[in-house]
Amino acid sequence: MLANTPAMLECHYGVPMCGAVLNTLNTRLDAAIIAFSLEHAETKVLITDKEFSKTVRAALATSKVQPIVIDYDDPEHDIAGDRLGDIDYEEFVASGDPDYAWVMPGDEWEAISLNYTSGTTGNPKGVVYHHRGAALMGYANVLACELPRHPVYLWTLPMFHCNGWCFPWTISFVAGTHVCLRWVRAGAMYEAIATHGVTHLCGAPIVMSVLLGAGAAEKRDFDGVVKFMTAAAPPPQAVLAAMAEAGFEVTHLYGLTETYGPAVVNEWKTDWEALASDERAVKKARQGVRYPALEDLTVMDPVTMIPVPADGETLGEVMFRGNVVMKGYLKNPKATGEAFAGGWFHSGDLGVMHPDGYIQLKDRSKDIIISGGENISSIEVEDAIYKHPAVQAVAVVAKDDEKWGETPCAFIEVRPGMTLGADEVIAWCRDRLAHYKCPRHVVFEDLPKTSTGKVQKYVLRERTRAM
Structure with a gap:
């Protein structure tokens, strides 16, 4: 239960390297859902930030499991809150064996992490990632997001969300630098970009709104263009234009918790640059083509399991299969079976397939x-x-x-x-x-x-x- 701090990044390595499974908890959930997650995951150790002590204390008071509690006190900020256990995070790390042998997974199919979906009705489902998927997602991010050697990555996307789209591991593949940011604030983002030479960041559309809504006192000039990867709804043309003017190049991604984060990218074609602005906006609105590590991406009739015509008009359900699709839902064979009916992962998103192979979402089936x-x-x-x-x-x-x-x-x-x-x-x-x-x-x-x-x-x- 950590913010985007160095400790959270360290946990993405230390936990799997000792043969354990990492479960990053959504820091904005209430105590009841946190308690459910602790119980469902059979949590053995809980590393928690002082900022969230009120919620965590309430969760532990009702939870049937009582894990070892390790408290993290962020040295960069004076955080209000209480210690809940007897172990301090930095002292715990300092007590470790520097010669400890890294425990490799016995099988690449072994679980590396557990991510709970944000349940809108009932309890959330526990999505299990495996070592193979996490590794291949890291390489796929390098290709899809065009990461060079030694990028400087700013953490605005919560690391608890799909393990930060696997970017805690991705950045190491290209010997990059992580810039941790505890809170998403306009001034802090511009300061980090200008001071550390940030080259890449990921975030929801709200992060773009924060950057574009910054006051004159918060903004800083910076060199070069910062690549911004965003998911959720496609950004409106006006937002894309404003981001470009502010020094950001936006790439639209699409995926779900069950696909390790983004598994589809709007690969931009150079000849689209010659299109009129409204035509470019139409191209930008499409979700795109599959990630390199994804075996297949299609739009099918969920009843007949037959692909819809690639005419950009016939509606079907977007489906995935391949390396970067979850292992399944923890302790929920019924939901897992339904999700993988017919040998494909059913996204629940309705969309169309264009003649050039790009998919475009039209809605959630329930929306x-x-x-x-x-x-x-x-x-x-x-x-x-x-x-x-x-x-x-x-x-x-x-x-x-x-x-x-x-x-x-x-x-x-x-x-x-x-x-x-x-x-x-x-x-x-x-x-x-x-x-x-x-x-x-x-x-x-x-x-x-x-x-x-x-x-x-x-x-x-x-x-x-x-x-």
Whole structure:
């Protein structure tokens, strides 16, 4: 239970090297879920940061397992909180044997780490990674993200999230430098980039918003271009342009916890540079092609398990198989069997396959809005609204409707200093979408997000029921 500190990075090596399984816990979860994770994983040792002592104490008070507790006190920051155990992290490391022989896995299929999905309903599932997948994902990241020798990598993506997309191990393959950042703050990011010559970073779209929203006092000039790898929803064209002007080159990735993080990359073709800006935006919106370590990526009918036509229009479920797909869900054979039905991992994401082999997401299967018998992609509606200059963030979900069954409801964050009304949003959409796809309800409020910056649509769906 650690922030993006050197200790967290050290654990990504020390734990597997002594033959144990690493379980990085989401630092923003509540005590009940942490307690469940400790019990389900049969945790033996818990290394925990003082900052999270209140939550961890509450979790340990209800947990049926009582692991050895090692407390980490970050020397770079004066962190409020309490020690929960009798062992200090730095003293624990100092007591180790410098001649200890690294324990190699007896089989590459052995587990290296356990990552719990952020459960939106019920308890989270424990995703098991194996040594083979982690190693090959490291090499695949080098290729997909075009990492040179000796890159300087800034930690803005939480290391607890899919083991930081395996970048704790990736950066070592190219003899790189890790720059640890405890909190994602604009000033600290610009300071680190300028001071340490950062060349690469990964993060959710919210990190781009923080960088672009920085005040003049927070920004620092820096040399070169910083490569920024982002996942989740494709960045709007306006955001891509602003990032480029600020000195960042954005690459769009796609994946899930079950695929070790990103396993699909929007490989940019040089001839696309000659396209008009709106056409380039269409290309950027696509998720892309498979990672080098992924055996296969396809879009199939989940019932017949037949690939859909590569016409960019026929909807199917995105499926994966290969080295960088999880071993399975811990102690959950039923969910594992369902996830791998037909020999492929079912992502739950709906998308299309374009003629050139690039896939593009259209929605989560549970997020498709069915209005009057017609399917409406929430992503398509969001993309139209995102183009409005006053919109900072948007999420579209289904709202129950007596006549139509469901209708789109848009939740919008407005850019600071700008104004926007519901009628204006609806009119904007009507100029760009078929009328039945346009939102009938518009709500202006901050969007609920996970610790990795993803919008919690299930929370918004619950809010529509109370409207």
